Amino acid sequence: MKAILLAAGLGTRLKPLTNTIPKCLVPINGKPLLAYWLEKLDKLGVSDILINVHYFAEQVEEFVSTSEYRNKITLVRETKLLGTGGTLISNKGFWRSSPTIVIHADNYCEDNLTRFLEVHNKRPKKCDATLLLFETQTPSQCGIVELDSSGVIHSFHEKVSNPPSNLASGALFLFSEGVYEKYFAHFKQKNFYEISLDMVPLLVGSLYSYKTPLRYIDIGTPEAYNKLQTELLAINKPA
Numbered sequence: 001m002k003a004i005l006l007a008a009g010l011g012t013r014l015k016p017l018t019n020t021i022p023k024c025l026v027p028i029n030g031k032p033l034l035a036y037w038l039e040k041l042d043k044l045g046v047s048d049i050l051i052n053v054h055y056f057a058e059q060v061e062e063f064v065s066t067s068e069y070r071n072k073i074t075l076v077r078e079t080k081l082l083g084t085g086g087t088l089i090s091n092k093g094f095w096r097s098s099p100t101i102v103i104h105a106d107n108y109c110e111d112n113l114t115r116f117l118e119v120h121n122k123r124p125k126k127c128d129a130t131l132l133l134f135e136t137q138t139p140s141q142c143g144i145v146e147l148d149s150s151g152v153i154h155s156f157h158e159k160v161s162n163p164p165s166n167l168a169s170g171a172l173f174l175f176s177e178g179v180y181e182k183y184f185a186h187f188k189q190k191n192f193y194e195i196s197l198d199m200v201p202l203l204v205g206s207l208y209s210y211k212t213p214l215r216y217i218d219i220g221t222p223e224a225y226n227k228l229q230t231e232l233l234a235i236n237k238p239a
Contacts (some may be wrong), residue, residue, distance in 0.1 A: 002098045004091070005037055005047045006052035006084050007105040013220045022056040025063060026225065029232040033219070034060070037105055038069045043217050044113055046101065047072065049088050052087045054078045084171075085193030089184060096180040102195070104171040108228060110214040120174045123208040125152055128179050130208040131200075133168035134216040142168035142218075143196050145209065153207040158196050171196065186207040 010172065011018030017026060024034045036050075041049055049072050053060045064073050082090055086100065101113075111132070120130040125173050131153065136142050144163035146155035156193045157163050173195075183202045187193060200207070 001044070001046050001101065001104065002050070002095050003041050003046045003053045003101040004043075004088065004095060005034070005049060005105040006036065006087060007056075007060060008052045008078050008081060008087070009106065010081075011106070011220075012053045014222060014225060017225065018055075018223065020056075022053075022060055023025045023220070025056075025059060026219065028108055028219070029227065032063065033108060034063065034105055035067075036108070036110055037103060038067060038073075038107070040113060041101070042072070042119065044101075047076050048074065048098075050074045050076060050091055050092070051105070052076045052091070054081055067088045081192070082190065083192040084195045085198050086188070086191055088195070088199075089191070090189050090194065092180055092184075092189075095175070097177060098166075099177055100175050102173040102175060103219055104218075106218065106220060107170060107172070108215070108217045108219055109170070109172070109212070111212040111216065116172075116174065116212070118212045119210040120176075120208065124152060126206055127152060127208040128176045128182060128206050129203055130174045130210055132172040132216070133167050133209050134170050135166040135211075136166050139163040139166045139168060142198070143171070144168055149211055151209045153204055153209055156196075156204055157199050158200075167211070169196065169200075170212070 014023055025032045051152035063069055123130055140161055140163055144157045144165055145153045145167055146164055148154045159167040217228050
């Protein structure tokens with residue numbers, strides 16, 4: 001199993017924190033966010049990890065060079081941002097022949113994802129991928145899904161004003177081998193695409209779901225970041 005950590009974004013919403021550091025390296029409880037993901041993927045048994053970089057790329061490259069997981073990691077520097085979907089297409093050779101977890105590296109996830117893998121392996125036969133879901137308090141700012149009785153996603157609403165629920169996409173996917181050929185082969189390399197806008201609609205009806213019971217947070221704004229830091233500080237404060 002392989003993994004792609006999408007880490008090239010500009011972190012615009014998280015300024016001024018991201019004026020000097022890429023979003024994937026912001027400290028969460030004293031440790032870079034990317035470190036949490038690498039540890040998690042290693043424990044899951046992921047063999048190869050691709051990380052795309054662009055904004056403050058040198059900082060990410062330096063971090064990876066000293067990581068204990070560096071031998072598993074392939075770094076791809078994007079001189080021009082390709083979007084989350086464009087990165088998948090341009091690096092199809094890395095993942096197209098293997099089950100692959102695709103992660104937006106600016107999310108904080110407490111789930112160890114072992115149950116996520118188990119759910120994916122027991123998915124309905126018609127499903128070729130699984131998406132992690134979480135409950136959100138700000139559904140209009142998220143991609144919101146609707147499920148059928150078996151847990152298959154039959155509708156997806158990307159940041160609409162009146163979403164039908166608070167069940168949100170965590171933008172964390174597990175693609176089975178063959179997903180590229182079946183759904184994405186018509187996309188052109190080096191073009192800009194977004195997974196949520198250009199790819200998820202193609203998977204609706206063939207996309208299974210796993211709802212995490214643990215904290216899952218997009219730390220993309222100062223408010224969300226500071227709230228998470230405060231919560232973690234309270235949890236870890238000595239009695």
